[in-house]
Amino acid sequence: MASSMNSGKAGVINAPDDAGSMDQLAHAVVDDLLYNIVHDLLVKVHRDEKIARAATAAIRVEKLASDASDSSTPDARPDVKVETDAAIYDEGKVLLKGNPLITTKDIVCPRCHLPRLLYPTDGKGARKPDPSIIYCKKRPYIDKPGYDIYGQTWVAQGPGRGKKKKDMEKKVDPNTPADSPTPASEGANTGGGGAASRPPNMLSFPSATCSKCKRCILVTRLNNHMGSCIGNSGRNASRAAAQKISNGNANGNGDGTPPNSQKGTPLPGSRAASPKKRDGDEMDEDEATDNDAHKKKKLKPMVASVNVNKKLIVKPKVGAGTKKEKAQKNDDDDGPTVEVAPKKKITKVSSPAKKLKLGGVKPLMSSPLAKSNGKVTVTSGNTGDDAASESSGTLSSPPAA
């Protein structure tokens, strides 16, 4: 080992000429270790690349063979002999010709048989892909600050969306280093609210359906929503409890108002959503429904409280046995006499449809409401029936309380 050389195999780490023998040995050892590390890395890359290219050669020649044989059974092994520059196909066997690293220049995906894109399209080491080639969908990951591995970026969560200030700081802090490269564009978005000015790979936060109340909630508020919807946290819980008590005590009397006010209270998130600061299209839709409901509810209590009381006097007579149930149903339907009926039907439809339908139905419903009381009584009668007929089916999951 410690022969005449004063370095190892790599020859990178050289001992000075006047170094002692121990010194030389140490240099040689470090140099050899460095050589081994590079050797191992190279062997690994070499292995991956050569196997992939050999497979490419095999896939190509198999394709040729199956084309040549054009038999009706595509997966049977054709008994033909086909040859390419890189491989020979001979009765179901593929034999290599030469070194695949030399004969084969690109790599095809072993699953979809499309060529692999070998360079990322953006960020570090990016190259323009050939637009005429359809590549395999597995692409090299993008390494670009501020963007994820697919080259996507997100609309930053700005202030003014019903988030507490504390929440904001907390959430944004860890993100800021990553977000910082694109503050200008994001700022423009949040300010102008223009979805058009956003680059195509910038995504906004989606909405998800709450599994209990089936409402569409912006994902960033989902936890808070579930806390109040499913869990027993938030102020709604105490109101729900109060409602239960009042229902248990007196059927007709106390229930008109408290649920109304409760319904009128918007979701924790949607409260502070000021329209001009919105940015996402999905979010726009989402909040629009929220806001509509909100506005309507604000209108209704005045109108509905009158009607509801009227109706409630009528109701108990209809079905004495299920009186409590129905009353409760109506309570839940409360002011929304108008609004909830469509909603109920829709809950049976899948959730995306629901969103659309709600949007469509609302203008219809809200206009008569605003016009006159007479019409409302008609609709409220209908909904009452609706609710009654459906009460058994949907009772297990009453609208959010």
Next chain:
Amino acid sequence: MAARPTTPASPKNVKVNSPVPGTPLFGCEHVQLLLSNSQDVTNSSIQYYKMLLRVIFDKDPLISQTSKASDGQITTSLTSNYLCLQCSAILPEEERVKHGNKKSHRFYVDSRNGSLFCQFCEDFVWDPTLEDLRIRKMGTGSFSNRKRKHEEMFSDAVKDSIKEEQRYINANTTAASCRADGLRGIYNAGATCYQNVVLQSFLHNPLLRNFYLSDGHQSSDCHVPHCLSCAMDDMFQDFYALENTNGYTAANILSGFWISEKKAFENLVTTKEQDAHEFFQFLAEELHERNGDGKRPETGSEHSCNCIIHQTFYGKLQNQTTCQNCGGVTNAVESFLDLSLGLENLARRKSKKEPKTELSLTLQDCLDEEYIKSDKCEYRCRNCNSSQQARRDHSIKLLPNVLSVQLKRFEFKQGGRDRAASKIRTKVQFPLQLNMLPYTTRGQSESASQELNRSCIYDLLSVVEHVGEIDTGHYMSYCRVGDQWFSFNDHRVELANKSAVLGSQAYLLFYIIRSLA
């Protein structure tokens, strides 16, 4: 070598099975000549290659690293030697060509990794048959493979039906897109990053992934309302079957979490920030109940079940108590989901010892403290029938397939005010590769064989990091997919390099056993 009966069927079988669509039959033309010449040559070549692999991986590396040059000088080198596949020569790289020309021996095996070098190609060749042997030797230490034996038991008729089945599968299923590789972020639904990091580490756990993707728990067959395991199943499907690259909304997990009524985790279910480790425990218990025997895994008892969670995460600890008076020994065995390692005492002691240097611990330090050093305790001895001083030794009796380690980064300071929890920011260095042998009961008693040593090696799989203060902050995680590391920050997935992973202030570490992977 002679001890192993020559089974002409075995190498032949390798060849017959080999024509896999999409891969060539041999590594290069020259290997093809060698292996398709005659059955005798094929057999002896493969047997000899196996023997060389055994020399390389099982014996002292001194043997394969020592070569004899043509002038008779014997050298042991750190760099690779080449073992001739056609004779017993071991050659340094410089001598290889000379030997090849003299003896017309053209194939050599790298003494450090067992790769085959073809002198005609002047390149390493990766022959499917030989490479298969090498990988298996490196991974498990043996060439045999239970699956293969299983396959051999089938007659040809059964094989045909398997082929038929394959055709049936091809005709009736759609393969997942090449894009669906399980790399997606998970949206933060409002202070749920503590859930996201745990979910990501589950998603990139090969054992759990295979369980769910092989329909281990089919959400369509399950009738438990708001079942968390179903939610997991859906999530695995979305990650590994869809082309979506945007974040995932873990709504079902979240609602399952809200609906779940677990007394022990009641205070976890809030809209506030929570401890990722507690969520990990919660999820593990919940999934155990959905998939396992339904019994509650009581900590402290030797409860074992065959559910996926137990198979993946649970190991067994042995506590040995030795009475200092009579020398009586009592053993208690308990199963564990994770190893919790305290940093507090160790950090304090070390900072006293070396007050100037910046404090840094290693994971091995913490493990040593917990599972090698013994501690003293009061103990009521049955023999002596009185309370005695006793020595306690902890060791790991059964290692899990996935070892989860929690570094307890919190302490209670006896400050001026009340006892306030604070975070320990001590840097803990953790390795990419961890040998658990010294901490096992067997490793402490016996002298370990190479085989046993190999079976205790773990590779780092994912890291959960907490940044910020004790009561508020953010969780991020790193997961390894193949050899590439990715960082997951809620919905944002980025490439990560090893130094970033190893430099992180880890809170939870997941190691996976190597011999399995």
